[in-house]
Amino acid sequence: MKLSTALINAGVSLHGLEESIDRVLFLGVELFRDDPSAYEAVLNANSKYQLAPFEDSGFENYIKYEVGTEEGVLALLCASLYEQNESFKHIFGALDEGYISAESNVGEEEAKILAAWLKKEPSVWIFGAEWEDHPQAQEIAKWVALMSAILPIRVVIIGQDPQMAAAKAPVQPNMDIELESFDGTVVYACAAKDTWESQAIIASSQFAIAAKAKDGAQVRVQTPWKDEIRRLHVKDAMKGTIALLPFATVPSGYRYAKSRITPVG
Numbered sequence: 001m002k003l004s005t006a007l008i009n010a011g012v013s014l015h016g017l018e019e020s021i022d023r024v025l026f027l028g029v030e031l032f033r034d035d036p037s038a039y040e041a042v043l044n045a046n047s048k049y050q051l052a053p054f055e056d057s058g059f060e061n062y063i064k065y066e067v068g069t070e071e072g073v074l075a076l077l078c079a080s081l082y083e084q085n086e087s088f089k090h091i092f093g094a095l096d097e098g099y100i101s102a103e104s105n106v107g108e109e110e111a112k113i114l115a116a117w118l119k120k121e122p123s124v125w126i127f128g129a130e131w132e133d134h135p136q137a138q139e140i141a142k143w144v145a146l147m148s149a150i151l152p153i154r155v156v157i158i159g160q161d162p163q164m165a166a167a168k169a170p171v172q173p174n175m176d177i178e179l180e181s182f183d184g185t186v187v188y189a190c191a192a193k194d195t196w197e198s199q200a201i202i203a204s205s206q207f208a209i210a211a212k213a214k215d216g217a218q219v220r221v222q223t224p225w226k227d228e229i230r231r232l233h234v235k236d237a238m239k240g241t242i243a244l245l246p247f248a249t250v251p252s253g254y255r256y257a258k259s260r261i262t263p264v265g
Contacts, residue, residue: 003157008163010171011169013164014162015124020041021124022047027052076100127157146173190246202243203232206240207234208234218230218232232261242256
């Protein structure tokens with residue numbers, strides 16, 4: 001199920017992005033590739049947070065999580081938001097926050113800091129286009145619905161049209177969360193800005209070391225989408241072991257994937 005459909009079914013309306021935004025929580029990466037005007041609007045917000053597997057330098061506040069742990073991260077945030085709510089906090093008793101924190105690499109204290117920021121004033125939550133095909137879309141929508149019940153938020157999904165949802169009481173999400181591990185060299189499928197990018201894999205020096213390949217080398221890139229030869233481009237500003245894999249047409253489905261990188265020749 002698409003995240004947009006799951007949110008509507010859960011009673012969460014989808015909004016359009018306004019030109020002027022005061023406070024924004026951006027859940028995603030590489031927004032300038034999917035929607036340059038939205039990226040500009042987000043960067044011009046008075047206060048902004050990014051929640052993502054790798055950082056965009058345009059955000060003053062950033063929380064990093066491990067790929068594949070999105071559901072758990074939202075669960076941690078939701079538990080922090082409901083911590084002082086005596087009527088609801090008992091439902092989180094079965095949530096293994098220690099396990100989620102260890103797997104996602106998001107500390108419970110980080111979740112509390114973000115929760116406190118969100119409680120101060122209304123905010124716009126912008127989900128990057130990569131969230132639309134998330135494999136855990138239904139559970140993610142339940143967590144967002146539960147948080148929207150106590151927070152004044154407007155939800156936007158990049159690439160999706162506004163749609164009003166009928167008011168519904170939130171459905172309790174599954175507290176028995178199992179998170180997938182993405183170890184090794186991980187790639188993110190994104191929109192190529194030009195032709196050379198669609199023939200390259202853009203990575204940090206750390207990724208290059210893990211792949212045992214040098215900057216400018218031809219490498220075989222094996223992913224669930226394709227098995228192809230590309231040229232490795234090391235970008236000094238990038239960090240971590242997630243590389244960008246640009247496509248002229250971005251493959252459907254979850255945009256993160258485990259990869260096997262092999263030097264050619």
